[in-house]
Amino acid sequence: MGGSQVNQALVRLYFEVRDGERDPVAAWAKLTGNSQLYHRMRGERRVPLDDATAAELAGAAIVDTAARHGAERVAALATSPLSRLVGDLGGAVLTEHPCAPEQVLGPRFSGPGADDWARQAYVLLWGENNRLVRTADTPWVIAGRYKGQKVVAIGTHPTRLSDETLVVRPGTDGALAMAMGHVLLKEFYLDRTPFAGHAMERTDLPSLVWLRRREGAYVPGGLTGEVCDRLSVYGGQAAEVLLPRFDDGTGVLRRGVPVVSDGGEPVTTVFDLLLAVYGVPRPGLPGVWPGGYEDRAEPYTPGWQEAYTGVAASRAVKTARELGVTAEKTGGRCVIVPGRLETPHADTAYRAMLALLVLTGCGGGWAQAGGAGIPLVPYLCLHACGEDRADLGALSWALAEGLFARRTSRAVLLEAVAGGWPMAPPPRVLALPRPIYPLPPDVDLLIGPDEHCDLTPPDPELLAGAVTRLAGDTTPRRLPEPGARPAFGRMRLMVDHAWMHEYGEALPTYRPPGLGIPIKPTQLVRVR
DSSP: OEEEEEEEEHHHHHHHHHHHSHHHHHHHHHHGGGGGGHHHTTSSSSEEOOHHHHHHHHHHHHHHHHHOOOOEEEEETTTSSTHHHHHTTTTTTEEOOHHHHHHOOOTTTOOOOOGGGGGOSEEEESGGGOSSSTTHHHHHHHHHHHTTTTTEESSSSSOSSSSEEEOOOOOOOOHHHHHHHHHHHIIIIIITTTTTEEEHHHBBBOOOOOEEEEETTTEEEEEEEOSSSOOOTTTTTTEEEEOGGGGGGOEEEEEEEEEETTTHHHHEEEEHHHHHHHHHHTTTOOOOOSSSOOOOTTTHHHHHHHHHHHOOHHHHHHHHHHHHHHHHHHHHEEEEEOOOOOSTHHHHHHHHHHHHHTTTTTTTTTOOOSSSOOOOOOHHHHHHHTOOOOOOOGGTTOOOOOOOTOHHHHHHHHHHTTTSSSSSSSEEEESSSSOOOOOOTTTTESSSSSSSSSOOOOHHHHHHHHHHHTTTOOOOOOOTTTOOOOOOSSSOOOOOOOOHHHHOOOOOOOSSSSOOOOOOGGGGGOOO
């Protein structure tokens, strides 16, 4: 007997069926035809099982599920010891991180691996997890520096791994990213246009957005579904738009955008809206605009971010210019290595950081492997939020429609799960790294350390061998190779969904650190 533990009812039924079928995969298929027999007994006594049999049982479940329902119905949390195996088989690797990369780069993006860093020309180590002197990826950073690569670390503490360090105050990473975006838009899109071709072909910047009236001005509506033949419609009529501003309580930004008429309705491009959001002025447009890089009153200038982050405006400008020039000269060989940002609004900070890569043609430079289309585990969210009585509407922006007013996070998350988000389709085999409640009710095999799970995680090597043996000639579908170009169409700087508009986060923005809940409904939004 080994160290594996299995639900007594499940193992008894499995042995009964397997003895008749002689084929573990066929036995599992027959067993799951009446899986409620042992679902009702979850949480009861678990018994020891030898490791080889435990691996056979889990392997049969994985092979049968992948064959009958698709590999994406086999899922594992990224922190589970089985996550690598599940990912290599084409299953869903779940993460509790915000899903900003999926929103911006597409549901199946694949960033560079650690060994690819040495071939990049410019690396931003951005976030607290990358501040450690010794990590598994340290040799690759050192190898890249020997080849002339520049490494800039951004975080709350200095590090010896980088050529240069920008020490930011906790939770203000998004402010620095927005200021860098301001510089990139001004110097690499208005002053000159080295990335115009990339923007037209690979981003949503030329996409048209309809505007709707609100309080004597306009607010951005949804995408029209059409793409303009140029980045901007500047040169004709203009309209004033109201944009979210979270650094000033309930304040809003009043800035102008050029518009054209489409069926009698005013429309503009995502690029024009982006210039308004970042505060990059052009002659003749209404609204309140910054007076230059040193303007501290209007977001999102380098001078404005200095008061929040503690990073000198000149250093923010210098870093943005280095990123833009290097991307231009090397064809996009720049990388951001994100660490975990421990703030309630980390997803908005990630989106501001991602915008820098999109604007400079470095869409494959987000060095965090993408999942398989499922950004978050709702059951973990529900457990984390508990029975809170927080008013979720407090997180909305000043001109929101009130979709979440006086509603709790748990109520909205339950609604999201009931509507099929974000776990669509739901897994039938799920590997967990730790106990979660409430347990997913419809999972055929729940693998985890808690006594309420069906099976403790088997040895990954034994399980891989069992899957290979039971799959026969079936060749597992592997994830895209690191560095491969994503096959999802345009990268999106505007996420067109009602929830994102409700929070004023349809376009990149900055939310300061402060009170908030760990999980927001916007983190559940999936780009289809």
